[in-house]
Amino acid sequence: MYDVCILGKGPAGLSAGIYAVRAGAQTLIIGGADGALAKAKRIDNYFGIATISGQDLLDAGQAQYTALGGETLEAEVTAVEMGPGGFVLHTADRQIEAKAIVLAMGKGRKGASLPGETEFLGRGVSHCAVCDGFFFKKKRVGVLGSGAYAASEARQMLAFTPDVTIFTDGKEPAVEMPCTVETAKLSALTGEARLSAVQTADGRSFPLDGFFIARGSAGASELALKLGVPTENGNIRVDRDGMTALPGVFAAGDCLGGLCQVSVSVGTGALAGQRAAEFVRQR
Numbered sequence: 001m002y003d004v005c006i007l008g009k010g011p012a013g014l015s016a017g018i019y020a021v022r023a024g025a026q027t028l029i030i031g032g033a034d035g036a037l038a039k040a041k042r043i044d045n046y047f048g049i050a051t052i053s054g055q056d057l058l059d060a061g062q063a064q065y066t067a068l069g070g071e072t073l074e075a076e077v078t079a080v081e082m083g084p085g086g087f088v089l090h091t092a093d094r095q096i097e098a099k100a101i102v103l104a105m106g107k108g109r110k111g112a113s114l115p116g117e118t119e120f121l122g123r124g125v126s127h128c129a130v131c132d133g134f135f136f137k138k139k140r141v142g143v144l145g146s147g148a149y150a151a152s153e154a155r156q157m158l159a160f161t162p163d164v165t166i167f168t169d170g171k172e173p174a175v176e177m178p179c180t181v182e183t184a185k186l187s188a189l190t191g192e193a194r195l196s197a198v199q200t201a202d203g204r205s206f207p208l209d210g211f212f213i214a215r216g217s218a219g220a221s222e223l224a225l226k227l228g229v230p231t232e233n234g235n236i237r238v239d240r241d242g243m244t245a246l247p248g249v250f251a252a253g254d255c256l257g258g259l260c261q262v263s264v265s266v267g268t269g270a271l272a273g274q275r276a277a278e279f280v281r282q283r
């Protein structure tokens with residue numbers, strides 16, 4: 001079991017890692033190479049560095065963290081749950097335990113919204129199988145997505161109903177899916193008081209009672225929701241120590257909202273990493 005596990009290896013996650021390791025915590029960072037900083041060609045406003053590419057800054061932070069003895073796993077976290085000693089993180093092929101976690105997964109990726117998605121939110125459309133799956137016992141359910149996160153949400157739903165279809169919206173599935181897959185491009189979610197069907201661009205209609213959005217990776221706010229951590233307009237709420245309302249769950253970086261900049265991510269990451277290590281020591 002790790003002392004501190006950090007979700008995300010952007011500037012917030014790496015900064016949290018540097019502080020957690022230096023505070024004596026056995027630390028693992030899990031993340032991918034697709035964060036916001038990796039996309040920034042030039043950073044001209046970071047303290048002490050006139051100009052640097054986002055990728056070079058990330059590489060320097062990663063090298064600094066690794067040299068201190070921190071571990072890194074290139075993977076996507078698809079689910080987090082409470083465990084006997086703290087938290088259990090799920091990736092496509094592993095379960096990892098940690099005494100404290102830091103959510104540092106940047107701003108959630110926003111795919112193109114389907115007509116009807118907002119209208120039927122809470123009336124058939126959901127972003128959380130763990131939270132709402134129970135309401136769709138033995139019902140017809142769709143899951144939107146093509147990656148490991150969609151597969152994980154579909155697996156959650158299969159515990160409630162055998163009638164689960166994954167809609168990839170024109171993409172090829174990136175992982176093995178646990179149920180029927182429909183790859184047609186989608187055009188709209190339709191219904192009256194509640195969602196009743198999803199329409200495809202080729203003119204077909206699939207009757208549904210529930211539709212779970214699981215595009216791309218699980219974002220910080222989706223995982224927070226599953227843990228029961230409060231969010232506000234999709235941003236995670238933390239106290240002055242960077243801890244959420246759930247003891248042992250910290251958060252940092254763009255997922256907090258506000259000024260989404262590297263310097264702020266590095267600062268909130270430092271706070272969350274330091275306090276997460278202290279939290280574990282005090283326990």
Ligand SMILES: Cc1cc2nc3c(=O)[nH]c(=O)nc-3n(C[C@H](O)[C@H](O)[C@H](O)COP(=O)(O)OP(=O)(O)OC[C@H]3O[C@@H](n4cnc5c(N)ncnc54)[C@H](O)[C@@H]3O)c2cc1C
Nearest residue numbers: 008009010012032035036037077105106253254260261262
């Ligand atoms: C084009 C562009 C230009 C920019 N220019 C500037 C600039 O000039 N100056 C400036 O200060 N800021 C700039 N920014 C903003 C800056 O990049 C962000 O504020 C900063 O990168 C946020 O850091 P973060 O660590 O919170 O998130 P990110 O850098 O987005 O990192 C998120 C990490 O979380 C991981 N992740 C996501 N989901 C999961 C999951 N389910 N499981 C595991 N890991 C996951 C990702 O793989 C990634 O490693 C720019 C951003 C962009 C896109």
